[in-house]
Amino acid sequence: MKKTGIFYGSSTGTCEDLANQIADKMGVAASDVYSADKLSADLVKEYDLLILGTSTWGDGELQDDWYDGIKVLKSADLSFKSIALFGCGDSESYCDTFCDGMGILYEDLKDSGCSFIGNKVGTDGYSFSSSIAVVNGAFVGLALDEVNESDKTAERIDNWTAELKKHI
Known part of the structure; x- marks a missing residue:
């Protein structure tokens, strides 16, 4: 199994909680789960699989903890890394920018040489x-809505992590 690190951007604790749920399903130790503001070049080198999560803020903006973290990732050699993305959003109040933060992470990293896994999540x-965050008719990672669809979260995480495990 690839050594896995999970990095999340969370202002209210929701994305952090989701990161920990994903870690549990993936068998990732709590010591390998970090806030995105802790991301460093040394941590990037340590992991083969980076699971990156973010909430979406304002008019579809990336969560604040990612502003420096994304710079670290963009300056790193990701050519032999696998990356999986997850995002949380509010599909009712912000239906026109749902999980856009995840889409921003994808856009910033798509030409980095990394391999994306778990990036064809259907919108049904x-x-x-x-x-x-929807490219070619599918989400670029796992989209979650803890505000309106929390009853679907466990099943969505189960399905997505099962897919990730096929690639590691």
Whole structure:
């Protein structure tokens, strides 16, 4: 199994909680789960698989902890890394920017040489009008809505982590 690190950006604790749920399903130790503001070049080198999560803020913006973290990732050699993305959003109040933060992470990293896994999550069962996290008809990672669809979270995490495990 690839050595896995999970990095999340969370302002309210929701994305942090989701990161810990994903860690549990993936068998990732709590010591390998970090806030994105702790991301460093040394940590990037330590892991083969980086699971990156973010909430979406304002008008579809990346969560604040990622501003320096994404710079670290963009300056790192990711050519032999696998990356999986997850995002949380509010599909009712912010239906036109649902999980856009995850889409921003994807856009910033898509030409980095990394391999994305878990990046073809179907949009069926989701209620939203627009998202830059949808590319070629599928989410670029796991989209979660703890505000309106928390009853679907456990199943979505189970399905997504099972898919990730096929690639590691």
